[in-house]
Amino acid sequence: MRADRLLSLLLLLQTHGRLSAPDLAGRLEVSVRTVLRDVEALSASGVPVYTERGRHGGIVLMPGFRTDVTGMTADEARALFVLLTGTTHASLGLEAAVGSALRKIMAALPAAHRDAADLVARRIIIDPVRWRSGPASADLSTLQEAVFTDRRLRLRYRAASSGRRPERCSPRGRPSGRRSPRGRHSERCAPRGQHTG
Amino acid sequence: MRADRLLSLLLLLQTHGRLSAPDLAGRLEVSVRTVLRDVEALSASGVPVYTERGRHGGIVLMPGFRTDVTGMTADEARALFVLLTGTTHASLGLEAAVGSALRKIMAALPAAHRDAADLVARRIIIDPVRWRSGPASADLSTLQEAVFTDRRLRLRYRAASSGRRPERCSPRGRPSGRRSPRGRHSERCAPRGQHTG
DNA sequence: CGAAAGATGACACCTGACGTCATGTTTTTC
DNA sequence: GAAAAACATGACGTCAGGTGTCATCTTTCG
Numbered sequence: 519m520r521a522d523r524l525l526s527l528l529l530l531l532q533t534h535g536r537l538s539a540p541d542l543a544g545r546l547e548v549s550v551r552t553v554l555r556d557v558e559a560l561s562a563s564g565v566p567v568y569t570e571r572g573r574h575g576g577i578v579l580m581p582g583f584r585t586d587v588t589g590m591t592a593d594e595a596r597a598l599f600v601l602l603t604g605t606t607h608a609s610l611g612l613e614a615a616v617g618s619a620l621r622k623i624m625a626a627l628p629a630a631h632r633d634a635a636d637l638v639a640r641r642i643i644i645d646p647v648r649w650r651s652g653p654a655s656a657d658l659s660t661l662q663e664a665v666f667t668d669r670r671l672r673l674r675y676r677a678a679s680s681g682r683r684p685e686r687c688s689p690r691g692r693p694s695g696r697r698s699p700r701g702r703h704s705e706r707c708a709p710r711g712q713h714t715g
Numbered sequence: 716m717r718a719d720r721l722l723s724l725l726l727l728l729q730t731h732g733r734l735s736a737p738d739l740a741g742r743l744e745v746s747v748r749t750v751l752r753d754v755e756a757l758s759a760s761g762v763p764v765y766t767e768r769g770r771h772g773g774i775v776l777m778p779g780f781r782t783d784v785t786g787m788t789a790d791e792a793r794a795l796f797v798l799l800t801g802t803t804h805a806s807l808g809l810e811a812a813v814g815s816a817l818r819k820i821m822a823a824l825p826a827a828h829r830d831a832a833d834l835v836a837r838r839i840i841i842d843p844v845r846w847r848s849g850p851a852s853a854d855l856s857t858l859q860e861a862v863f864t865d866r867r868l869r870l871r872y873r874a875a876s877s878g879r880r881p882e883r884c885s886p887r888g889r890p891s892g893r894r895s896p897r898g899r900h901s902e903r904c905a906p907r908g909q910h911t912g
Numbered sequence: 913c914g915a916a917a918g919a920t921g922a923c924a925c926c927t928g929a930c931g932t933c934a935t936g937t938t939t940t941t942c
Numbered sequence: 943g944a945a946a947a948a949c950a951t952g953a954c955g956t957c958a959g960g961t962g963t964c965a966t967c968t969t970t971c972g
Contacts, residue, residue: 548961548962549961549962549963551961551962551963552960552961552962555960555961570969570970571968571969571970572968572969572970572971573969573970573971573972574970574971575969575970
């Protein structure tokens, strides 16, 4: 899904400061052209992302970003809070767009707002099995989430990252293998190199 | 978008107890076939929706639903809360899927969880202009939101519904009119009859 | 100057989403 | 019991969005 990948792109840019388009293409498992298209879409949507050309160019998120843009009132946030304590289970299992997007945001939360929600996000990250007990059709999204979680883990608890890996790999590949001729990295199972610096 | 409509379908079913497929088709401005497909998708996603055949059949949401399914822990909800107070502005303007979906949920919130968030949702519903001051590309989504809001208003504050209607109508119709041959109700401006009983 | 990387346009392919048509099946109503 | 209304399902065609690939061009750094 495109919206899904846009979110991942944004989170990747928030985590690392600057990434080259080929690098992003590898991480997101799409072509460089698609990465540039996505960057254009992000920029058109108001995300302060800009690019730098030349030898060591790359995609850069505006440094001042990631902190309080505060587009939402406390009231609105509270409304969401109330909503999410109740109905959300259905709405999460309902559509991959909202569901997986929120989960990805949640997974990447500590990087953005580490101050108040780190413990919460830690629980979610450490125990991804819980997601598997969700709605029945969680195969693909659980896999994607596991991959994403693993990446995040590499950043936070580098020691405890191994051994908790899902048995099936093939990130972003559908079980039917229909999408395999597209991506060039369908065989990879371990998380990609991570610029741990 | 399909995910968007699935959410609307769920909310419609939550508001009214039971609706026939042709009725839903009219409200959602799609064909009956699509409504049935959507119901199937909802059901496959774990939403307890069932159908009743025969003369006065219809689509019914399980009565026990809408209250605490509690698929999300308070921790997770708090994580979302923290998230939505911060980064959300970008993520809202970013992708219509998450953004408009959340707004629709928020708009329909009082029907579901009237107890704790009515005042919040009321503020949101009464002052939709605020959404217009968001990211620049909010044309279509703002229109859709306005239409949706108007419908909700008819239910809650029947007296104050008029006069605050957006100048452009054509709900769910793209400005280019590309989608017009599909939907059968592209010309309508006023909200549809609402079963106000 | 050459290599690496972003920028852009064009073209083809594929898939998901819809509408339409056709045909059953079930339930209510007359 | 027949007709009507409504759900159920399969098939087929259309259409637009998303992607990959190819081809150039421009910019920056070594």
